[in-house]
Amino acid sequence: MLDTKHLQLLKMEGSASSDQTTITTSSSCRGVGMVMSPCAACKILRRRCIADKCVLAPYFPPSDPLKFTTAHRVFGASNIIKFLQELPEAQRADAVSSMVYEANARLRDPVYGCAGAICQLQKQVIELQEQLAKAQAEIINIQCQNANLMALICTMEFSQSSQTTAPNNLRSLSNFASSPRSDLSDTGFLSESNLGLLYDQSLWT
Incomplete structure (x- = not known):
């Protein structure tokens, strides 16, 4: 009975140790995979890529190899590295974008670019x-x-408006001419007494 129990314990310990070794090996493989994934530039140039020291790694990811291929065909890897080393880090991303654009333009139009x-x-x-x-x-x-x-x-x-007001003015003038004035129709001022007064006043003046 003791031997069988001892064997079972040994089997359990062996399985646990094997699980731990698989976990450690898988984690170590993952770490190695993360460290050993080169950037697109180093992969195309077939050289070892150290992420902390590689100048091209932040701007040429491994998922976009065409970006570095285009720039490398026109400018060359050594010139690209030289340009990036002469610039501060804040301007390097814009410089890479400019170089890639100029390289695409040069490939489309080799004469004028x-x-x-x-x-x-x-x-x-x-x-x-x-x-x-x-x-x-x-x-x-x-x-x-x-x-x-x-x-x-x-x-x-x-x-x-002037044509409509002109007939009205003519009508008012005709009405004024046709209507007799009361002061002119009154001939009382031509009576003999008034004439005498006028004659006397003219003599004494």
Whole structure:
């Protein structure tokens, strides 16, 4: 009985130790995998990558090897490393983006490179400025047409109002001429007494 129990305990201890060894080996493998994953630049250049000392590792991750391949074809790895070492860390990411963009432009247009893209953009700017000038001229023309139309409408309304007021003025004049005045129709001032008074006043004056 004691032997069987002792054997069972030994088996249990052996299984536990084997589990611990598998855990340690798996964890060690994971750590080795994390440390030994090279960046895209070191992988393409086939050299050992030390993450703490590699200048290219923060900007060329292993998930995007095309980024370094494009820059390496135009500038070369030594020039890229030299450019990055001369710059502060705050400007290195922008410098890598600029180099990758310039490399893509050079591969698309080997003759002009970025200058060709800049010339094309300048042409587009000039064309857009011309279109803007035409649109502004059309706007000014439309505004002038609207102003002339409003002036014409105002003159037409004024002429119509003057034509309607002219007959009324003629009617008032005709009514004034046809209506007899009471002071003129009254001939009492031509009586003999009034004439005598006028004659006497003219003699004494």
